[in-house]
Amino acid sequence: MPRPDAARAPRRSRPGLVATGLLVGAALLGGGAVAAAAFRDAAPRPSSSPRTASSPWPSTDLDAYAAQLLAAADAARTAAGLPAWQAAPCAQGPAGERAAALVGADLEHAPLGPVLAACAPLGTAAENLSRAAAPPADVVDAWLGSAGHRANIEDPALTQAAAACVPDAGQVLCSLVLVGP
Numbered sequence: 182m183p184r185p186d187a188a189r190a191p192r193r194s195r196p197g198l199v200a201t202g203l204l205v206g207a208a209l210l211g212g213g214a215v216a217a218a219a220f221r222d223a224a225p226r227p228s229s230s231p232r233t234a235s236s237p238w239p240s241t242d243l244d245a246y247a248a249q250l251l252a253a254a255d256a257a258r259t260a261a262g263l264p265a266w267q268a269a270p271c272a273q274g275p276a277g278e279r280a281a282a283l284v285g286a287d288l289e290h291a292p293l294g295p296v297l298a299a300c301a302p303l304g305t306a307a308e309n310l311s312r313a314a315a316p317p318a319d320v321v322d323a324w325l326g327s328a329g330h331r332a333n334i335e336d337p338a339l340t341q342a343a344a345a346c347v348p349d350a351g352q353v354l355c356s357l358v359l360v361g362p
Contacts, residue, residue, distance in 0.1 A: 243347070246355075249356055251357065253318045254309075257325055259293055263335060268301065271299045271300035271303070271343075283310070285349055305338050305339060307359045309324050309333055310355070311354070311355045311360075312354045333359055340361040341361060
């Protein structure tokens with residue numbers, strides 16, 4: 182299985198600061214149904230479309246994939262001695278929109294202003310992106326191998342999280358959106 186490639190710095194936004202951009206484009210193989218899942222206190226919803234026999238991911242929906250991605254990233258965060266993220270319902274819609282906008286395109290971060298507007302009065306936002314056909318834990322391992330992605334996961338100022346995943350050319354494209362005060 183090919184190793185994910187780090188292409189850019191993860192996107193972070195704080196009012197008054199210059200936002201930087203980096204992302205991991207984990208290009209392996211996979212695909213599935215559109216999904217979005219809040220991290221904590223939300224049960225996964227059924228997938229909006231069935232998976233096909235050619236889909237390598239064993240889950241029947243990507244809501245579970247998004248939830249597992251959040252759980253794996255949160256486990257890495259708590260292993261670093263930080264508190265677990267809370268759910269970020271305000272960031273759920275923007276995470277889905279951000280992922281959907283990247284289907285068929287290069288993984289590039291959009292401005293985080295819409296996330297901050299949706300999550301006001303929270304004033305800090307960051308994003309990790311992935312495109313892979315790998316288990317969620319492997320995506321998180323790739324993020325942990327990137328200094329910028331690791332910094333987002335381990336930033337104590339980012340206290341809430343949401344994720345959304347969509348199918349993209351036989352792979353799973355996900356946006357992990359993190360927000361905090």
